[in-house]
Amino acid sequence: MLSNTSRQAIVAAVFSLGLAGATGAATAAELVFWSMWNEPEPQAAALRQVMDAYTAAHPDTTFKVVWNGRQNQTKLRAALQAGTPVDFMDQDADQLAGGLQKEGLGHDLSADFDQATRDAFLPGTLELFNTEGKITQVPYVYNTVNFWYNKDMLAEVGGTVPATFDDLLALCGTVKAAGKSALVIEGNVAFYNVLYFSHYLARESGAGALVKVFEDKSGDGWKSPAVLAAAKATRGLWDQGCIAEDARGFQYPAGQQTIALGDTMGELVGSWLPTELTESAGADFPWGAFNFPAVKDGAGQSTDIEVGLLSMMVLKDSKNAQEAADFVKYVGSEEAQKILVEASGVGVTRKGVAWPAALADAYTSAEQATALSAFGGGLGVAYPEFTSTILNPEYNNMFLGQTTPEQFVETMAAKTKEYWAAQ
Amino acid sequence: MSDFISARGIKRGLSYLVVGGWALFSVFFVVWVVLASLKKNRELFGSPLSIPTSPQWGNFVKTWVNNRFGDYFLNSLLVTSVSVVAILIVAVPAAYVLSRGRFRGREALSSFFAFGMGVPFPLLFVPLFVMMASMRLADTLTGLTIVYVALSIPFTIYVLEGFFSSLPSELESAAVIDGCSDVQVFRHVMLPLAMPGVATVAILNFVGLWNEYQLSLVLINSPENRTLSLGIYSLITSMQYSGGDWASLFAGVTIVMVPTLILFVILSEKMISGITMGGVK
Numbered sequence: 001m002l003s004n005t006s007r008q009a010i011v012a013a014v015f016s017l018g019l020a021g022a023t024g025a026a027t028a029a030e031l032v033f034w035s036m037w038n039e040p041e042p043q044a045a046a047l048r049q050v051m052d053a054y055t056a057a058h059p060d061t062t063f064k065v066v067w068n069g070r071q072n073q074t075k076l077r078a079a080l081q082a083g084t085p086v087d088f089m090d091q092d093a094d095q096l097a098g099g100l101q102k103e104g105l106g107h108d109l110s111a112d113f114d115q116a117t118r119d120a121f122l123p124g125t126l127e128l129f130n131t132e133g134k135i136t137q138v139p140y141v142y143n144t145v146n147f148w149y150n151k152d153m154l155a156e157v158g159g160t161v162p163a164t165f166d167d168l169l170a171l172c173g174t175v176k177a178a179g180k181s182a183l184v185i186e187g188n189v190a191f192y193n194v195l196y197f198s199h200y201l202a203r204e205s206g207a208g209a210l211v212k213v214f215e216d217k218s219g220d221g222w223k224s225p226a227v228l229a230a231a232k233a234t235r236g237l238w239d240q241g242c243i244a245e246d247a248r249g250f251q252y253p254a255g256q257q258t259i260a261l262g263d264t265m266g267e268l269v270g271s272w273l274p275t276e277l278t279e280s281a282g283a284d285f286p287w288g289a290f291n292f293p294a295v296k297d298g299a300g301q302s303t304d305i306e307v308g309l310l311s312m313m314v315l316k317d318s319k320n321a322q323e324a325a326d327f328v329k330y331v332g333s334e335e336a337q338k339i340l341v342e343a344s345g346v347g348v349t350r351k352g353v354a355w356p357a358a359l360a361d362a363y364t365s366a367e368q369a370t371a372l373s374a375f376g377g378g379l380g381v382a383y384p385e386f387t388s389t390i391l392n393p394e395y396n397n398m399f400l401g402q403t404t405p406e407q408f409v410e411t412m413a414a415k416t417k418e419y420w421a422a423q
Numbered sequence: 424m425s426d427f428i429s430a431r432g433i434k435r436g437l438s439y440l441v442v443g444g445w446a447l448f449s450v451f452f453v454v455w456v457v458l459a460s461l462k463k464n465r466e467l468f469g470s471p472l473s474i475p476t477s478p479q480w481g482n483f484v485k486t487w488v489n490n491r492f493g494d495y496f497l498n499s500l501l502v503t504s505v506s507v508v509a510i511l512i513v514a515v516p517a518a519y520v521l522s523r524g525r526f527r528g529r530e531a532l533s534s535f536f537a538f539g540m541g542v543p544f545p546l547l548f549v550p551l552f553v554m555m556a557s558m559r560l561a562d563t564l565t566g567l568t569i570v571y572v573a574l575s576i577p578f579t580i581y582v583l584e585g586f587f588s589s590l591p592s593e594l595e596s597a598a599v600i601d602g603c604s605d606v607q608v609f610r611h612v613m614l615p616l617a618m619p620g621v622a623t624v625a626i627l628n629f630v631g632l633w634n635e636y637q638l639s640l641v642l643i644n645s646p647e648n649r650t651l652s653l654g655i656y657s658l659i660t661s662m663q664y665s666g667g668d669w670a671s672l673f674a675g676v677t678i679v680m681v682p683t684l685i686l687f688v689i690l691s692e693k694m695i696s697g698i699t700m701g702g703v704k
Contacts, residue, residue: 038657039646040489041665066644070660078641081549082556143664253667257468272664279464279668310664346664 028060029323034089036072046343050336073099087318093309094374094381096137097129106136107314112325124372125349140331141310142347144362146289148273149266161290168293172242175265181244184264186252190396195268196234197395198377199292206299210377219417222409231405248400270308271362289361304371390415460673467670482674495654502564503632506571507625510579518583519609539577548641562644571632579624586620622693630683651679
């Protein structure tokens, strides 16, 4: 038999617990984050630090992370169809743009990013994948595409960074005379090799030229003299001895390893190369980077760059969309971006946050960028299927000498016409 | 006669050449992977065909501990072993009944199982994931095991049916005359005779499931539930952006190969006799 006092105490305790529970449910949020990183990777550790810092400042927000690895978007699609609750995720920005974003599964973050916040991003990064002015993905890791090279080798052969394509050809001769090769490629990575074409075309006709060529539904865009010139000039890199003959047979990562081994000076690739080669080249390798040089009388500038951004996206159906948006905004803050640089050695998207020493030239390239395009001229964002099944293999065949530039142009014109006719 | 002998000799010589060449090719790559797993990355690409100058056993430690291959190995072992046992428990009696029983619909049932082998797995990804999620079995090793068992049954029954059909029916009749029930005939007479066949399907299923990638990719998300094939894939994909530790990758590949090789060494004779037996009716 309970006394009145005991009864009152129990009722008060139960009421208090209920109230506390109700209050907690209203304010506390456990954000579910599906990530493109694997748990042992330094980027995952860096993001974990960023989340811990956020939770320390906002104790009501905690995180449950699923470290899915690079297949994140693919796995997420299946999970979303099964009704799995996920608040936000990350992936390569161009894959997101052609994937979840295109499918309308991203939460609109435009209202969360005021002008000051938008201005804090490096030029063009926040806007590159906007659709109709809406921000649905927020880039937080920045990779630029440049010629990545061994600075010591350039100095040893007495060369200088080329300002024009002709300078590049001259440099090839200088390096060759010293018994080395200026450039290397991976014969089996067509989407790397097509970078030569997309850059040359952009230097000739301006940023975004490749997409414009493809969007001429008659296919005649490919028949413009600029396209043939780009195909011929880039194929000519072999004739000029810029690229070692045996590189045709290189399978990734054999090509890039020749830079680490000191046989080749550089490669046209993303700014992830120094990280990828750390194990082989050593942490103190003298990395330098320069933009694809200008083309004589070209409409494009050598400061127009291609980029490979990694973005976060809040999912439209997230029950904690506001909390997730606040966190994604925090990832772009100076504090969080510094953690990312220091803990994982990546380039980041915020102005004024210095990148690691090996990526210093890439930061300059990003800071001075006059126009941004997605990897490979951006065609893969809107037309991923055509890019991966037609353009990349056809260009690679031509680049490696299996077809002529003229045949490449004819094939692309015909396939483009076919593509649009089937839409 | 001598023409016949020399023709036979040439044929045999050619066969040895092809089989020997194939064996050499396979052994070369297995040995190369093992040697590569003991090198430093620079040595691996600088002199790919050399013997490691100072073996880097640390590559295995790094892969086993840092890349969590120890966890993945246990997951794979658990899922594969349980699946193979469950497949045999279901498929062996089923195949026996389908091959020896006489009942209406037997042939249709056999064809139904055979049809199951023709369904491409990718077509099943979404329905399987939805079903597993609705039963709260998505992203669990139990769910993955159930799927493995279900999808392996058609093939196993198909192979074992052929086996049981090849066994002489006189033995079965003799056992019945001696007073054995149907279950006893199966348990004490036919099952022991079919053991080479059972060993064959056990090995084939073990190897297939040990290396299975697509279904586990779709059904498993949490790193703690990953199997070895997912672990290898995550190592390969993390080469981009995070750095290429190729020697550790080859250490991982070596770890994946070991159980399969051991199984072949122990059971290869049974398997070969099983395959030969099933082929002669």
